[in-house]
Amino acid sequence: MLTGFLGSGKTTLLNRILTEQHGLRIAVIENEFGEVGIDDALVLDAEEEIFEMNNGCICCTVRGDLIRILSALMRRRERFDRIIIETTGLADPAPVAQTFFMDDEIASQLRLDAIVTLVDAAHVQTHLDEAKPEGVENEAVEQLAFADKVVLNKTDLVDDQQLAQVVTRIRGINALAEILPAQQADVDLAKVLDVHAFDLDRVLESDPQFLTDTEHQHDTTVTSVGIDLAGELDEDRLNAWLGTLLRTQGADIFRSKGILALAGSDRQYVFQGVHMLLEGENGRQWQAGEERRNRLVFIGRNLDRQRLNTGFAACLTTAGVPA
Numbered sequence: 001m002l003t004g005f006l007g008s009g010k011t012t013l014l015n016r017i018l019t020e021q022h023g024l025r026i027a028v029i030e031n032e033f034g035e036v037g038i039d040d041a042l043v044l045d046a047e048e049e050i051f052e053m054n055n056g057c058i059c060c061t062v063r064g065d066l067i068r069i070l071s072a073l074m075r076r077r078e079r080f081d082r083i084i085i086e087t088t089g090l091a092d093p094a095p096v097a098q099t100f101f102m103d104d105e106i107a108s109q110l111r112l113d114a115i116v117t118l119v120d121a122a123h124v125q126t127h128l129d130e131a132k133p134e135g136v137e138n139e140a141v142e143q144l145a146f147a148d149k150v151v152l153n154k155t156d157l158v159d160d161q162q163l164a165q166v167v168t169r170i171r172g173i174n175a176l177a178e179i180l181p182a183q184q185a186d187v188d189l190a191k192v193l194d195v196h197a198f199d200l201d202r203v204l205e206s207d208p209q210f211l212t213d214t215e216h217q218h219d220t221t222v223t224s225v226g227i228d229l230a231g232e233l234d235e236d237r238l239n240a241w242l243g244t245l246l247r248t249q250g251a252d253i254f255r256s257k258g259i260l261a262l263a264g265s266d267r268q269y270v271f272q273g274v275h276m277l278l279e280g281e282n283g284r285q286w287q288a289g290e291e292r293r294n295r296l297v298f299i300g301r302n303l304d305r306q307r308l309n310t311g312f313a314a315c316l317t318t319a320g321v322p323a
């Protein structure tokens with residue numbers, strides 16, 4: 001299972017796993033938080049079977065779906081060797097792990113190999129420090145607490161002293177998991193795939209209620225706003241709007257991503273933001289006759305839906321038509 005806070009590098013690692021040679025055929029279950037699904041377009045085209053679960057968070061509302069997909073996969077088990085589940089950045093990994101022990105059919109056929117938690121070295125401390133309402137877990141803490149392997153990603157964004165602080169912080173939450181420093185999630189895959197690292201006895205030692213406590217509450221103050229608009233964008237206006245938005249509200253906008261249509265370009269434009277950091281690159285070519293449209297999503301706190309919609313629509317070269 002791949003877990004880790006929003007934007008920590010889960011899809012980056014997944015893409016590595018799907019493209020590097022390791023001799024394993026992988027089936028993928030992707031769960032995404034956000035009103036508009038983007039990740040399907042960000043996961044590299046691969047031969048592997050990819051299932052998406054986008055109607056809620058894997059750790060609660062769609063757990064039934066997870067069981068159904070796993071069961072369906074088991075009926076064609078000759079087609080793959082391993083299953084990777086990528087959770088949303090806001091998921092509590094415990095209920096997902098429980099699925100492998102509490103559902104008899106799954107427990108008898110599948111083994112949870114490891115919970116691999118991605119960490120964004122530059123942003124993790126802010127999320128670990130977040131105060132949550134009574135009874136609501138801090139997802140970032142849970143994801144680290146349950147990790148069998150921690151991929152300490154984005155070491156390029158911090159200096160040695162900050163990195164050492166993050167390691168101390170991680171150790172305070174999880175004393176045992178191996179910590180693998182990485183950039184662009186470039187870990188040795190032998191350390192995260194097929195490692196037999198999940199140990200139920202160890203989990204029960206630190207969390208005796210692990211198999212019985214199925215209740216958990218999400219932080220409902222984190223929400224998403226999705227935009228799906230046909231039309232083409234003026235690149236300068238887009239850059240100015242997005243730049244200002246993330247500079248002024250990047251503390252609250254944890255994650256942003258989108259697949260956009262820039263005027264004058266025959267390729268899709270893919271942008272990815274994590275707080276104030278923004279990256280963009282050309283994606284695949286628009287196909288002949290394909291409608292130019294823009295899908296993007298913002299995830300965070302205090303999102304002003306109307307302002308996001310009008311701000312974005314003003315970047316279109318023509319009036320946008322809801323797709």
Ligand SMILES: Nc1nc2c(ncn2[C@@H]2O[C@H](COP(=O)(O)OP(=O)(O)OP(=O)(O)O)[C@@H](O)[C@H]2O)c(=O)[nH]1
Nearest residue numbers: 006007008009010011012089153154183184272279
């Ligand atoms: N600077 C830097 N950026 C990175 C590194 N690894 C990944 N990124 C960037 O971080 C952004 C988020 O990476 P993803 O792999 O999509 O993260 P994720 O955890 O799948 O994100 P969600 O699914 O939205 O939670 C992308 O823009 C990546 O290019 C790294 O080591 N250093």
